[in-house]
Amino acid sequence: GENVEQHPSTLSVQEGDSAVIKCTYSDSASNYFPWYKQELGKRPQLIIDIRSNVGEKKDQRIAVTLNKTAKHFSLHITETQPEDSAVYFCAAPARNKFYFGSGTKLNVKP
Amino acid sequence: KAGVTQTPRYLIKTRGQQVTLSCSPISGHRSVSWYQQTPGQGLQFLFEYFSETQRNKGNFPGRFSGRQFSNSRSEMNVSTLELGDSALYLCASSLGQGTWDGELFFGEGSRLTVL
Numbered sequence: 001g002e003n004v005e006q007h008p009s010t011l012s013v014q015e016g017d018s019a020v021i022k023c024t025y026s027d028s029a030s031n032y033f034p035w036y037k038q039e040l041g042k043r044p045q046l047i048i049d050i051r052s053n054v055g056e057k058k059d060q061r062i063a064v065t066l067n068k069t070a071k072h073f074s075l076h077i078t079e080t081q082p083e084d085s086a087v088y089f090c091a092a093p094a095r096n097k098f099y100f101g102s103g104t105k106l107n108v109k110p
Numbered sequence: 111k112a113g114v115t116q117t118p119r120y121l122i123k124t125r126g127q128q129v130t131l132s133c134s135p136i137s138g139h140r141s142v143s144w145y146q147q148t149p150g151q152g153l154q155f156l157f158e159y160f161s162e163t164q165r166n167k168g169n170f171p172g173r174f175s176g177r178q179f180s181n182s183r184s185e186m187n188v189s190t191l192e193l194g195d196s197a198l199y200l201c202a203s204s205l206g207q208g209t210w211d212g213e214l215f216f217g218e219g220s221r222l223t224v225l
Contacts (some may be wrong), residue, residue: 017158031211036214043217043219044153046213046214051211054161091211096165096167098143098155099155100145100153100155105151108133
């Protein structure tokens, strides 16, 4: 989406390695930043989200960090497993619209 | 609790026709939003409804419209179909007390092919 930039578009890692996906947003008023995972042929599902009043949130092997000053947030997956292979989307609200990043296709090689 | 249900799952139309897609949200969810997913453009926001009112709208032409009924079920309509409208149309529901502040629960989508 024009207000959310996501990088990289594809990411290939070895099982057990870490993966990091980054997003930048343009609206400084944005206050909610979710990450969605979409497995092939399935619907997107929320995996973690963060609100603008915190800088980091963790849930087992997944963490999200937020830098409000720089207007970017990142998804960190540690100890990657083959089942982490999917497309990951970041998102952010902006001016009463909701923008998704263009997606990152993560491939975890066994 | 039943998930978000979208119908039909697949449909084929020709240019110039119109199409109506339906979305039944999770019971108790009052917000329904719609998204267009294409390989080239990713997930793009169409519009969001809350308590039968369109609360937010994306950057799509007027051929794309929607509505929400008193039971929170929603429909979206695309008129004068174009080849570029071929896509997976996803709807999502949420509790929606605030705008964009909670988890979106997606349906499986309606895959539209325009010939």
